[in-house]
Amino acid sequence: MADDWFRSPLWTETARTDFESRLARARARNRAQYLRIKGLALADAGEVVAAxxxxxxxxTDEGEFAHLESAGALEHLGxxxxREDPIRAEHYYRRLIGEHPSLNGTTAMQHVKLAELxxxxxxxxDLHEAALLLDVMSRDVVPGTRL
Incomplete structure (x- = not known):
């Protein structure tokens, strides 16, 4: 499992030190991906604050592919x-939609998630805006398919 060091759900002091050490040795272009994936593993393990x-x-990563990973990170943050802070979630969803209108690297459901909030x-x-957001989603669906 050494190849999957960034997928481990452990976040003890030793695990953090090991992760940071490996991250520092990783190629700069891959670091944002490792951070995002490690965050998912931690969130699944209940370590939401660390995630x-x-x-x-x-x-804030400046690696070559960090911009691609930032869309997913914004979605994960939202x-x-x-549930606990819908205003903050709204901020992240709006930022994601604004900075990554293609929604590549995400579930592409941010309009629906924002509408739900x-x-x-x-x-x-807010109800009017939610209707507009859902209308955007319905127009993006391929004709002849269902949502």
């Missing part, structure tokens, strides 16, 4: 806050 910290690092607030303005 968020790694995803934030993806957003998803991680959706807005619907929960039940304010007329």
């Amino acid at each position: 968020r910290a790694l995803w934030q690092r993806v957003l 998803d991680s806050y959706a 807005l619907i929960r607030r039940r304010q007329p303005r």
Whole structure:
């Protein structure tokens, strides 16, 4: 499992030290990917705060492919806050849609996720925006297919 050092759900002091050591030796162009994937493993293991910290690092990484990984990191951040801090989740979803309109590297469901947050607030303005977001999604579907 040495090849999957960045997929381990462990986040003890020893595990953190090992991860950071391996990350420092990794090619700069791969570091953002390793950070994002390690964040997923940590989030799945219940280490959400640590996962968020790694995803934030993806957003500031300057490696060659970091921009590609930042779309996924923004989605992960939004998803991680959706229940406990919907305003923060909204921020990350809006940032993702603005910075990565193609939604490559994501589930491409940010319009729906944002609409869900807005619907929960039940304010007329928010409901109107949610309808517009869902309309955008329905127009992006290939004719003859269903959502």
